[in-house]
Amino acid sequence: MSLETTSSLETCIVQIAQDARKAARTMAAVSSNRKNQALAAIAGLIRKKAAFIQAANAKDIEHAKANGLSPAMVDRLTITDKGIDAMADGLLFVAGLTDPVGSLSDASVRPNGLEIARMRIPLGVIGIIYESRPNVTVDAAGLCLKAGNAVILRGGSEAIHSNMALAGVIEEGIKDAGLPVAAVQIIPVPDRAAVDILLKQEEYIDLIIPRGGEGLIRHVVALSRIPVLKHYKGVCHAYVDDTADLGMAVNISVNAKAQRPGVCNALETLLVHASIAETFLPLAYDAMTKAGVILRGCEKTLAILPQIASAAPEDWDAEYLDLILAVKVVKNMEDAMAHIAAHGSNHTEAIITQDYNNSRRFVREVDASLVIVNASTRFNDGGELGLGAEMGISTSKLHAYGPMGIKELTTTKFVAWGNGQIRS
């Protein structure tokens, strides 16, 4: 495909958006059985055409290496045999989820006899802008389809061959199930300009979900006229209260920091009540060091652990995504909550305590998409919270706050049944 001018690129993107809008109307009325058939068909084709998908992926990997991408990036890009199975299994898992579309809630009868309810419906057309990992193409397509939406995918240029191969496979599966092929479309050009045009199609697109680095997300938020569900970063805290079970506090902190340090729900700052700091910090230091974690402390922490480095002001806002942990001694829970309000990112905040009133107050007053008592921050995840598959974690409050499961890809409309009611 050759798109030499902005105007022909614009024509292409607008056409994709219009086709998606049309497909969304059909998708909204499709039965769960039909959607599940499509998901199973795509899963089958992914396994059957693994060699074709992996050959396309090899081209992207070759390009990536030639362009000097880091080994970690190349790793994220690679579709292994296990990756093929994971995509197919993921689709079958989504097929097994309860379909939220059409369900009624909040039913009531008004004094005039009008019967009212809210009916869950698909959002319509969802645009997903993502980087690097080509499995997002399949995971996102599957969840959007199951929720009855049409989806427009725009992956990173570094995965364009993989994504186009996956798009072909998805299209075939959708056709096999008799659904409109425009229900899943991939933007076939790697230009950044395509994203900017997409963000202006508010007439046809209901929601944009950007998945990637903070730069990508800020760009999308600044340009989009379409609502955006986003997540900038996870600066997660654990506060160890003076009544905490210290063994539990050590376990939870180490798990939250070190079990998988490169993810958004990993712990970045540990806040410790002053009255237990002298007992707790040496225990935490030993366990963290064993787990390969390097500490950076406030002045009071350094007084107890003189062997660690001093934390700079920017450490309190850092999302390390690495085996580094900032440690601060606080006067009390109030002080901890003030630190979280100033430096937290509304992602995940934990308290370790045995105090009834403090547990209640922390849960009520801390503003984060998950507030958790006596457990690891790593539980902020769609699967762990019981939502099934997820589309990322929203740290903005409109529509979804926290992991976005299938329900967050739908909305509700009001429906009403009468027998001639008029307003007076």
Added chain:
Amino acid sequence: MSLETTSSLETCIVQIAQDARKAARTMAAVSSNRKNQALAAIAGLIRKKAAFIQAANAKDIEHAKANGLSPAMVDRLTITDKGIDAMADGLLFVAGLTDPVGSLSDASVRPNGLEIARMRIPLGVIGIIYESRPNVTVDAAGLCLKAGNAVILRGGSEAIHSNMALAGVIEEGIKDAGLPVAAVQIIPVPDRAAVDILLKQEEYIDLIIPRGGEGLIRHVVALSRIPVLKHYKGVCHAYVDDTADLGMAVNISVNAKAQRPGVCNALETLLVHASIAETFLPLAYDAMTKAGVILRGCEKTLAILPQIASAAPEDWDAEYLDLILAVKVVKNMEDAMAHIAAHGSNHTEAIITQDYNNSRRFVREVDASLVIVNASTRFNDGGELGLGAEMGISTSKLHAYGPMGIKELTTTKFVAWGNGQIRS
């Protein structure tokens, strides 16, 4: 106040936004009793200081008349004695609503023993940009306060004296109840530039609600980096099916069109099944004419009602807000639904039918914030649907679709209670 440069205006707006963010943290933890006390205090002060409020209002009215505003606009601007009572009564009504903040839902226990729920919380800081009617200042402040939010209000320049007087009264009531005065702030300058600066404060503001004409709303959507809940227009349809009770269809259509033609849930286009058009249209014509409604018809309508004017293509997209009705004969319900999909505004769509399957299909497949069977489109209203007070009707699907009640001014976070759980 004199704000001569953009940079001093920016400083002022940023300060307001920061103060609101701080107040929001306090408001989130305030008890329902305290919030209700504040609402009652403001209601009392509005009645007590009616003369002061109306004197300020008189200045705005004088200005408006001098600037040649239409009598309808002057009427919307005027705070009558009845208007004073309506504002005070509205606040007491909101005080009586159940407080959604802190309530738990979707509770479950995970296999590892972690207890999960969603807790309803305030959105945080809400910015409301509105035109003309000064009662919005009080209504919006009351509903936002009850939901535990801080609110920044930016009314039209034509109501600046009235709004500042009301702001003073609200501030006094808030102080009396011991709440932070920055929980309700009014931007004290009439510059349009203030709005543009406000829309960039995504760090401090969680939601923008514009209330006014389509021009204002499009401006806000184009500039805002903050999520917007909006409603462009209401092009509402009623479809009269071939099995409809024709007397009921006439009653509902006339009520939907003529009971209050200037509002967004009024009927704008009537769609009539071809097989009943010859019987139904003359009945509808007589009743509409009696109600002062002028019809504009498609070709097939004109063949039955030659006395009416012909509809131009733009009539099918018109929000008349007047005693004018477009009428189109359609082949069947499918044809009606296609017309609604092409010309509707996702606001309110009605079917009049006695057919079970058609009623089910219309409700399921038509995409509008309210889909209603055998009743007037005029029921798309927070009060009529049982939500209590409302903040307008959203026709975009994210977060709220339809009337926005107190619940729509809140969101949910996840909360979890454990006893040492970690991830493996």
